[in-house]
Amino acid sequence: MDLSEQLNRVFYPKTVAVIGASDNMEKVGAWSVQNLLNGGYKGKIFPVNPSLSEVFSLKSYPSVTAIPEEVDLAIIAVPVQHILTVIEDCVAKGIKAVIMFTSGFGELGTKSGQDLQDKIRNIANKAGIKIIGPNCLGVLNTHINFNGTFQSQISSTKAGNTALISQSGGVCVYLAQTLTEANVGVSKLISMGNRCNLDFHEVLSYFTQDEDTKVIVLYIEGLEKPRELMTVAKQTVKQKPIIAYKAGRHEKVNQASLSHTGALSGNYDYYKAAFTQSGIIAIDSLTELLDTTKALSYQPPAAGNRVAIVAIAAGVGLIMADKCYEAGLRLAEFSPETQQKLKKLVSPIGSYHNPVDMGLLFNNVNLLREVIKALIEDDNVDMISISGIPWYIQIVNQALESIPNHNGKPVVHASFYSRNEEDILAKERLENINHIPNFYFPERAVTALSALHKYGEILRTRS
Amino acid sequence: MDLSEQLNRVFYPKTVAVIGASDNMEKVGAWSVQNLLNGGYKGKIFPVNPSLSEVFSLKSYPSVTAIPEEVDLAIIAVPVQHILTVIEDCVAKGIKAVIMFTSGFGELGTKSGQDLQDKIRNIANKAGIKIIGPNCLGVLNTHINFNGTFQSQISSTKAGNTALISQSGGVCVYLAQTLTEANVGVSKLISMGNRCNLDFHEVLSYFTQDEDTKVIVLYIEGLEKPRELMTVAKQTVKQKPIIAYKAGRHEKVNQASLSHTGALSGNYDYYKAAFTQSGIIAIDSLTELLDTTKALSYQPPAAGNRVAIVAIAAGVGLIMADKCYEAGLRLAEFSPETQQKLKKLVSPIGSYHNPVDMGLLFNNVNLLREVIKALIEDDNVDMISISGIPWYIQIVNQALESIPNHNGKPVVHASFYSRNEEDILAKERLENINHIPNFYFPERAVTALSALHKYGEILRTRS
Numbered sequence: 001m002d003l004s005e006q007l008n009r010v011f012y013p014k015t016v017a018v019i020g021a022s023d024n025m026e027k028v029g030a031w032s033v034q035n036l037l038n039g040g041y042k043g044k045i046f047p048v049n050p051s052l053s054e055v056f057s058l059k060s061y062p063s064v065t066a067i068p069e070e071v072d073l074a075i076i077a078v079p080v081q082h083i084l085t086v087i088e089d090c091v092a093k094g095i096k097a098v099i100m101f102t103s104g105f106g107e108l109g110t111k112s113g114q115d116l117q118d119k120i121r122n123i124a125n126k127a128g129i130k131i132i133g134p135n136c137l138g139v140l141n142t143h144i145n146f147n148g149t150f151q152s153q154i155s156s157t158k159a160g161n162t163a164l165i166s167q168s169g170g171v172c173v174y175l176a177q178t179l180t181e182a183n184v185g186v187s188k189l190i191s192m193g194n195r196c197n198l199d200f201h202e203v204l205s206y207f208t209q210d211e212d213t214k215v216i217v218l219y220i221e222g223l224e225k226p227r228e229l230m231t232v233a234k235q236t237v238k239q240k241p242i243i244a245y246k247a248g249r250h251e252k253v254n255q256a257s258l259s260h261t262g263a264l265s266g267n268y269d270y271y272k273a274a275f276t277q278s279g280i281i282a283i284d285s286l287t288e289l290l291d292t293t294k295a296l297s298y299q300p301p302a303a304g305n306r307v308a309i310v311a312i313a314a315g316v317g318l319i320m321a322d323k324c325y326e327a328g329l330r331l332a333e334f335s336p337e338t339q340q341k342l343k344k345l346v347s348p349i350g351s352y353h354n355p356v357d358m359g360l361l362f363n364n365v366n367l368l369r370e371v372i373k374a375l376i377e378d379d380n381v382d383m384i385s386i387s388g389i390p391w392y393i394q395i396v397n398q399a400l401e402s403i404p405n406h407n408g409k410p411v412v413h414a415s416f417y418s419r420n421e422e423d424i425l426a427k428e429r430l431e432n433i434n435h436i437p438n439f440y441f442p443e444r445a446v447t448a449l450s451a452l453h454k455y456g457e458i459l460r461t462r463s
Numbered sequence: 464m465d466l467s468e469q470l471n472r473v474f475y476p477k478t479v480a481v482i483g484a485s486d487n488m489e490k491v492g493a494w495s496v497q498n499l500l501n502g503g504y505k506g507k508i509f510p511v512n513p514s515l516s517e518v519f520s521l522k523s524y525p526s527v528t529a530i531p532e533e534v535d536l537a538i539i540a541v542p543v544q545h546i547l548t549v550i551e552d553c554v555a556k557g558i559k560a561v562i563m564f565t566s567g568f569g570e571l572g573t574k575s576g577q578d579l580q581d582k583i584r585n586i587a588n589k590a591g592i593k594i595i596g597p598n599c600l601g602v603l604n605t606h607i608n609f610n611g612t613f614q615s616q617i618s619s620t621k622a623g624n625t626a627l628i629s630q631s632g633g634v635c636v637y638l639a640q641t642l643t644e645a646n647v648g649v650s651k652l653i654s655m656g657n658r659c660n661l662d663f664h665e666v667l668s669y670f671t672q673d674e675d676t677k678v679i680v681l682y683i684e685g686l687e688k689p690r691e692l693m694t695v696a697k698q699t700v701k702q703k704p705i706i707a708y709k710a711g712r713h714e715k716v717n718q719a720s721l722s723h724t725g726a727l728s729g730n731y732d733y734y735k736a737a738f739t740q741s742g743i744i745a746i747d748s749l750t751e752l753l754d755t756t757k758a759l760s761y762q763p764p765a766a767g768n769r770v771a772i773v774a775i776a777a778g779v780g781l782i783m784a785d786k787c788y789e790a791g792l793r794l795a796e797f798s799p800e801t802q803q804k805l806k807k808l809v810s811p812i813g814s815y816h817n818p819v820d821m822g823l824l825f826n827n828v829n830l831l832r833e834v835i836k837a838l839i840e841d842d843n844v845d846m847i848s849i850s851g852i853p854w855y856i857q858i859v860n861q862a863l864e865s866i867p868n869h870n871g872k873p874v875v876h877a878s879f880y881s882r883n884e885e886d887i888l889a890k891e892r893l894e895n896i897n898h899i900p901n902f903y904f905p906e907r908a909v910t911a912l913s914a915l916h917k918y919g920e921i922l923r924t925r926s
Contacts, residue, residue: 153854153881170776173852177879178903221781247781250788285906286782287750313633318684318710319749325713389636391616416640418616440641443748 001096006130007206009097011141011188013072014043016148017064017095019086020078021047021055028101029077031150032138033058039155040145046071064093073097075138075148080104080116083134087120091127098124100133101150106194107135121196129197136193137169140176142186143212149191153177160185161214162297163207165200167192167221168247174286175217183431184294187212201228208236215296217289218244218280220271230278237279238462241296241455244280245289246271279458281451288447291439295448298437299410301456304382306332307449308375309355311387312362316442317355320387320414323446329383329453331355338378345370355387362392369399376407383449384411387442390418393426400434410452413438414445464559469593470669472560474604474651476535477506479611480527480558482549483541484510484518491564492540494613495601496521502618503608509534527556536560538601538611543567543579546597550583554590561587563596564613569657570598584659592660599656600632603639605649606675612654616640623648624677625756626670628663630655630684631710637749638680646894647757650675664691671699678759680752681707681743683734693741700742701925704759704918707743708752709734742921744914751910754902758911761900762873764919767845769795770912771838772818774850775825779905780818783850783877786909792846792916794818801841808833818850825855832862839870846873846912850905853881856889863897873915876901877908 016036020029029049033056036045046069047055050062061067064074064086074095078086080102090098105117117134124131132139138149142159151173158180166172169191176186187210190203200218207213216236223229233242247253249268275282283289307324309331311317321331331354334342342352345367351357356375361367375381384406388396393415400411413436418424430436439445479499483492492512496519499508509532510518513525524530527537527549537558541549543565553561568580580597587594595602601612605622614636621643629635632654639649650673653666663681670676679699686692696705710716712731738745746752770787772794774780784794794817797805805815808830814820819838824830838844847869851859856878863874876899881887893899902908 166778168776168778168781170774171778171782174776174779174879177881181880181882219778221778245782247778247785249785253781253784253788253794285786286904287906290904311633313631313637315629315631315634315682315684315710316637318631318716319634319708321716322710322712323748325716331716416637417644418640419644441749441753443750 001128003130003202004206004209006097007203009072010099010130010132010139011146012144013146015046015069015072016043017046017048017067017071017074019048019064019074019076021049021052021060023052023055028150031152032075032077032101035147035149035152035155038152039147041147042144044069064089064095067093071095073099073148076100076102077150078102083116083120087123090129091123096129098129098131099136099138099148100131100193101136101138102133103135105134117194117196124197131196132190132198133193134196137172137191139188139190140186141188156180158183158185159187160297161187161212162217162293163187163210163213163215164189164217164219165192165203165207166190166219168219169193171219175219175289178286178290179293182290182294183428184297199225199228201225201232204229204236204242205232208232208239214240215293216240216242217293218242220244220246221248226274230274233278233280234462237458241458242280243283243289243292243296244275245283245286279462281454287444291444291447292451294437295412295451296455298431298435299412299452300408301459302383302410302449302452303456305329305453306380306382307385308332308334308378308381308383309385309387310371310375311355311357312359312389312392313387314351314355314357316387316414317357320385320442320446321355323443324449327446327450329446329449332378332381335378335380338374341374342371345374362388363395365395365398368395369402372399373403376403376409381409383409383452385445385449386411386413387445388413388415390415390420390423390427393423393430397426397429397434400436410449411436412445412448414442416440464591466593466665467669467672469560470666472535473562473593473595473602474609475607476609478509478532478535479506480509480511480530480534480537482511482527482537482539484512484523486515486518491613494615495538495540495564498610498612498615498618501615502610504610505607507532527552527558530556534558536562536611539563539565540613541565546579546583550586553592554586559592561592561594562599562601562611563594563656564599564601565596566598568597568659580657580659587660594659595653595661596656597659600635600654602651602653603649604651619643621646621648622650623760624650624675625680625760626650626673626676626678627652627680627682628655628666628670629653629682631682632656634682638682638752641749641753642756645753645757646891647760662688662691664688664695667692667695667699667705671695671702677703678756679703679705680756681705683707683709684711689737693737696741696743697925700921704921705743706746706752706755706759707738708746708749742925744917750907754907754910755914757900758875758914759918761894761898762875762915763871764922765846765873765912765915766919768792768916769843769845771795771797771841771844771847772850773834773838773847774818774820775822775852775855776850777814777818777820779850780820783848783905783909784818786906787912790909790913792909792912795841795844798841798843801837804837805834808837825851826858828858828861831858832865835862836866839866839872844872846915848908848912849874849876850908851876851878853878853883853886853890856886856893860889860892860897863899873912874899875908875911877905879903
């Protein structure tokens with residue numbers, strides 16, 4: 001069975017066995033069954049526990065070998081002392097894909113832990129089994145409501161077009177929640193754990209082919225096979241952007257990384273160079289990860305670095321302009337025709353230079369539409385950033401809805417948060433209907449513009 | 464009348480005249496009256512408009528001179544062509560404090576605009592009048608519900624202990640909303656506009672004495688009198704932290720700044736050096752402004768740069784640890800006693816090194832309390848950062864409530880956002896009752912720690 005078919009069983013299982021299933025809600029094996037049931041998974045669930053006949057009203061089996069049907073995926077939630085028996089049962093049953101929550105392997109930093117991990121790897125490799133983990137959180141496929149993790153809240157992750165591959169389970173939860181809250185969402189996520197016989201590059205390759213995935217995010221602590229990842233990435237980025245955060249950057253932090261998922265994290269400069277060389281967008285914080293992902297999830301890449309800013313408040317426009325220069329972007333110099341048009345439209349109240357300061361004229365939907373149109377039609381403009389306020393987002397919606405594709409130019413919006421119900425609906429319309437991402441701070445909108453420019457550059461230099 | 468008394472009239476007026484008051488909701492003079500009425504202002508309001516006898520059921524006067532009582536503050540919302548008559552009326556009435564929304568002065572960049580500004584400055588100086596503006600948004604005093612701006616939403620600003628002095632009105636609105644949403648709030652805010660005869664250093668001096676203000680935030684585009692500001696700042700920072708954002712940093716952005724509030728913004732390196740020299744914390748983005756303000760608003764300064772991290776998820780702890788090093792902080796090396804205590808408490812599941820990875824033991828309130836106590840009592844620890852998740856914040860509350868003052872050591876919390884009602888209440892309790900600020904991203908909690916360290920350093924080197 002090839003890797004792609006094995007990973008299909010991981011992400012689209014028709015039948016799942018939960019080995020170590022329990023009805024005791026203090027146990028991971030109970031959480032797992034609950035998450036499958038409550039998450040909305042539509043396939044068949046087979047609890048496995050020799051001491052129980054039923055788990056949450058589902059028939060329980062003494063062993064996977066006793067299950068009367070084929071099992072696509074085994075989720076293993078047993079303590080480490082039972083792991084060899086359980087994996088041998090999986091071999092006997094002909095299971096080819098396994099999620100192993102169990103910890104007590106390489107991450108202990110002991111010889112016995114490493115030996116046990118080597119042993120299960122050898123068994124799995126011989127039998128053609130792919131193991132997610134061990135010492136991992138599991139996987140999620142939002143598009144079929146399959147929560148294959150032991151974390152219940154992750155079921156509420158919004159379905160989206162961003163795939164996450166994370167070495168850390170905790171970071172998976174953090175990002176899934178954060179991407180949901182930011183109205184981006186997740187297509188699939190996978191917590192890699194100790195990466196016993198499944199590594200980053202293999203999952204990356206799978207997500208490259210995944211039709212539900214437009215953007216791929218990597219959270220890496222350490223890699224043993226950086227070259228394999230870079231080789232796959234170079235091909236992937238021609239089709240989809242890859243965003244990577246590397247943790248464990250400092251000598252003193254490395255030790256903590258080792259005891260987390262069993263990987264020494266190594267020198268960050270090396271990683272950063274390798275990312276850049278293979279077209280991966282390296283990022284420096286979770287905020288930047290979020291904003292970069294949101295930009296690429298919503299908008300097309302930019303054809304250049306020339307930004308036009310339309311602002312309701314000159315001060316915020318200024319901040320945005322400064323940040324553009326600091327990010328390697330620049331303010332577009334409008335063509336004479338555009339300058340003429342803008343002069344007529346916003347003079348004498350506002351500024352018709354870039355940033356275009358509209359002041360209260362922003363409130364005039366026809367005027368705003370004409371301004372945005374003029375910018376979109378200017379060949380000197382690659383991207384447009386609208387710096388508004390929550391109670392005028394509905395006006396932005398009206399202005400944009402008659403300019404459907406923006407000449408293929410990326411448009412982003414920046415405005416602070418408002419808890420007013422109408423403002424929230426307008427912002428949802430902006431994002432869900434008009435596909436214009438909003439950012440709560442001007443500099444975060446610039447991070448977004450910068451990401452769209454970076455990915456444009458990657459595509460231009462690699463195709 | 465001295466400056467302090469004049470600014471008391473601006474921020475605590477007993478009587479306000481709105482010159483150019485109107486009942487036409489398309490006019491600024493109507494917005495102003497509405498904001499006074501709806502914002503909850505308890506003083507007397509005197510609309511002034513020669514063509515109306517009533518404005519929103521309030522008696523209207525043909526001129527300020529016709530008002531039968533003393534007027535503490537005049538809010539001027541007339542078009543620029545009437546400004547000389549109006550200011551002369553203010554002189555005749557003996558008014559000493561004026562907010563001037565009117566634009567059409569120095570910000571036009573024309574000789575006539577500058578001349579008119581010079582003229583009103585001379586009249587005001589001769590009569591002992593302080594003008595806020597012209598070309599400004601006005602002022603807000605949340606503690607008496609006085610919205611002296613023409614912006615209605617600003618009335619919903621949360622009362623807090625942070626004062627804002629902003630050159631830009633738009634940035635005032637942005638920050639007021641953002642600080643409200645972040646549960647920080649504002650004590651007073653003032654939009655400086657063209658700074659005709661009232662400048663930053665004078666307001667800074669006033670806020671230094673203001674009992675409702677603990678933290679002062681400056682948004683600056685350009686200064687003509689940097690030395691005066693620096694001189695006052697050097698004294699202020701011994702009592703209260705000052706945080707400054709300087710916009711208009713790049714040559715190409717400067718021109719836009721000139722036409723906004725009539726100031727050339729100058730070289731940023733010069734500003735940054737001047738800020739540092741006078742003990743002002745210079746910041747680089749509105750996100751950093753928010754996080755720095757929140758930290759200083761909630762927590763005491765730190766005695767050093769040694770951070771202890773307690774994390775539920777090792778990955779997020781790692782990210783935080785990396786960011787600490789990048790911010791010039793370092794991970795505390797625990798004393799042997801602390802290591803012994805932690806080993807007993809979190810072994811074998813978690814890590815008892817720094818970052819302390821508690822994993823699911825985080826869920827045990829007694830254990831968490833003992834871990835936090837051990838860190839607080841360790842002389843090698845200056846600050847504590849708790850990296851949690853929303854649904855365990857209530858456990859953090861319970862753990863912290865029996866350690867009331869943390870030995871005077873700053874404590875911050877980082878957790879992503881949850882819209883679950885219970886989680887929101889727990890987070891509000893964390894901030895409102897326990898005064899521990901929460902940050903939605905690990906690196907933003909580190910910005911907070913860094914701010915607490917910076918202000919500690921400023922206090923140590925300047926007292």
